[in-house]
Amino acid sequence: MNDERFFDLAMKVIARQAGDAERAELDALLAREPELRAEFARLQADARVAKDVLPLANAMEATAGEFPAYARERLQTKVRQTLGHPAAKQKPDQSLAWGWRWILGLAAATAVIVLVALPTFRTPSGPVVQVAMLDTVGAVRGAGTNETEILKQQWKNSTVQTFDQTGPLENWETNWPTGGKMTAKVIYDHAAGEVRVLLHKGNKSQQKTFVIEQDLATTLQQASDFIHAQ
Amino acid sequence: MNPSDLHALQLGDETAWDAAFDWLWPTVFAVAQLKLQPFLPDEIEDVAIESLEELVDKVRTVKSVEELKPLAASISHHRAVSLLRERFAKKRGAGKTESLDAPMDEAGHTNDPVSETSPFAKLEQKELAERLRRSLAELKPPQGEILSDFFLHGLRYEEIAQKRGVATGSVGVYLKRGLETLRKIWGRNENN
Numbered sequence: 001m002n003d004e005r006f007f008d009l010a011m012k013v014i015a016r017q018a019g020d021a022e023r024a025e026l027d028a029l030l031a032r033e034p035e036l037r038a039e040f041a042r043l044q045a046d047a048r049v050a051k052d053v054l055p056l057a058n059a060m061e062a063t064a065g066e067f068p069a070y071a072r073e074r075l076q077t078k079v080r081q082t083l084g085h086p087a088a089k090q091k092p093d094q095s096l097a098w099g100w101r102w103i104l105g106l107a108a109a110t111a112v113i114v115l116v117a118l119p120t121f122r123t124p125s126g127p128v129v130q131v132a133m134l135d136t137v138g139a140v141r142g143a144g145t146n147e148t149e150i151l152k153q154q155w156k157n158s159t160v161q162t163f164d165q166t167g168p169l170e171n172w173e174t175n176w177p178t179g180g181k182m183t184a185k186v187i188y189d190h191a192a193g194e195v196r197v198l199l200h201k202g203n204k205s206q207q208k209t210f211v212i213e214q215d216l217a218t219t220l221q222q223a224s225d226f227i228h229a230q
Numbered sequence: 231m232n233p234s235d236l237h238a239l240q241l242g243d244e245t246a247w248d249a250a251f252d253w254l255w256p257t258v259f260a261v262a263q264l265k266l267q268p269f270l271p272d273e274i275e276d277v278a279i280e281s282l283e284e285l286v287d288k289v290r291t292v293k294s295v296e297e298l299k300p301l302a303a304s305i306s307h308h309r310a311v312s313l314l315r316e317r318f319a320k321k322r323g324a325g326k327t328e329s330l331d332a333p334m335d336e337a338g339h340t341n342d343p344v345s346e347t348s349p350f351a352k353l354e355q356k357e358l359a360e361r362l363r364r365s366l367a368e369l370k371p372p373q374g375e376i377l378s379d380f381f382l383h384g385l386r387y388e389e390i391a392q393k394r395g396v397a398t399g400s401v402g403v404y405l406k407r408g409l410e411t412l413r414k415i416w417g418r419n420e421n422n
Contacts, residue, residue, distance in 0.1 A: 004402060004403075007402055007405075007406055008387070008402045011380070011402065011405055015380060015381065015384065017384070017386055043409070046409040046412065046413050047381060047409070049349050049412050049413070049416050050377050050381045050408075050409060050412055051381050051382065052348050052349050052350065053349060053362075053365060053412060053416060054374070054377055054378050054381060054382055055264055055382065056261060056264065056303065056307060056350070056362060057362060057365050057366055057369070057374065058260075058374075058378060058382075059257065059260035059261045059263070059264050059303065060257050060260075060261070060299055060300065060303045060362060060366060061257075061366070062256040062257055062259070062260035063256050064256055065255060065256045065259050065260070066252075066255070067251050067252050067255035068275065068279075071251075071279045071282075072248070072251065074279070074283075075247070075251055075279070075282055075283060075286070076244055076247065076248075078283050078286050079242050079244065079247045079286050080242065080244075082242070082286050082287055083239075083240065083241065083242030083286065083289070083290075084242045194241075
């Protein structure tokens with residue numbers, strides 16, 4: 001009796017496809033070689049797993065069925081509420097940040113937020129521009145420095161500050177200088193893939209979010225144009 | 231779907247989501263249908279829609295586009311099972327007399343929709359999604375098809391060989407390799 005024959009007999013018995021002769025053959029085999037009983041039990045368990053898993057796996061590959069039209073607007077509303085722009089106050093998704101760390105295999109619990117914060121653009125008639133970068137994984141990826149340089153190129157003479165949590169950034173966002181001069185805060189949010197611009201003058205505030213569709217430098221230029229248009 | 235589509239989804243791009251809804255709908259619907267058809271067929275569509283809503287919530291946790299469909303399936307499965315548990319619990323609590331017995335398959339095995347012995351029973355949503363993704367990736371054709379032919383459709387070796395264009399003697403080999411693959415992915419929890 002070879003292994004192949006035992007396996008085929010076991011499969012047929014488990015699937016209730018075995019005839020009397022095959023069932024008797026397997027019974028005799030198990031009586032003669034008791035160590036095969038454990039293997040038979042294991043195959044029975046495997047078959048139960050297969051019966052549970054295969055329907056779900058097959059369902060995943062289903063292609064039939066049309067998405068109901070009435071549900072589309074409901075789901076698009078959900079998309080806008082959850083992911084939509086502008087969403088200046090939307091915090092970066094912490095679970096995504098954890099996912100990055102997991103991928104990178106880094107156990108370091110401290111993510112890094114690099115923040116550039118300095119009035120960098122002052123002209124007699126222009127607004128004060130403060131620039132910040134929020135990047136929860138920039139330091140471990142090594143990308144933070146390069147992105148800081150891009151920010152500096154857009155708003156020369158910027159100073160870079162580093163934070164490791166969102167709280168300080170939120171404080172920074174709401175900390176406006178006194179006086180009636182217009183101030184712009186530019187926040188590059190790496191995780192969200194966007195650049196947010198907050199404008200403040202007197203008691204009036206305005207905000208706009210730029211999604212990074214091409215590259216950071218291009219988006220920063222769009223943000224700069226927007227600020228100067230105000 | 232491709233990686234740039236995932237980025238668009240994570241940014242809330244409406245067009246990308248329209249395409250994703252069309253792409254994922256058959257999966258979430260079929261998975262919900264698996265569990266709910268015998269008991270709550272009127273709820274299948276609602277569960278499928280709610281599953282896509284939950285996927286929107288979770289899309290920023292997804293790291294590759296290959297994870298989307300397994301995650302959608304996992305969400306739909308968990309939602310369907312939760313609904314069944316909730317409804318069954320209400321029936322029991324209300325002292326109603328409707329039969330809650332799980333239907334039996336042709337072989338006389340119960341098909342309990344909320345079985346605690348299922349390999350899915352104790353898996354978290356993301357873990358289930360990951361194992362489903364691996365199952366599809368690692369069951370090399372025609373292993374998955376032959377396993378389904380044998381265990382789900384009750385075909386005999388000879389019928390499978392004819393259907394799949396393989397030698398009858400190879401059917402057992404495919405079954406063995408397929409079961410080994412599933413065993414590697416799903417393991418066996420003796421406590422289940």
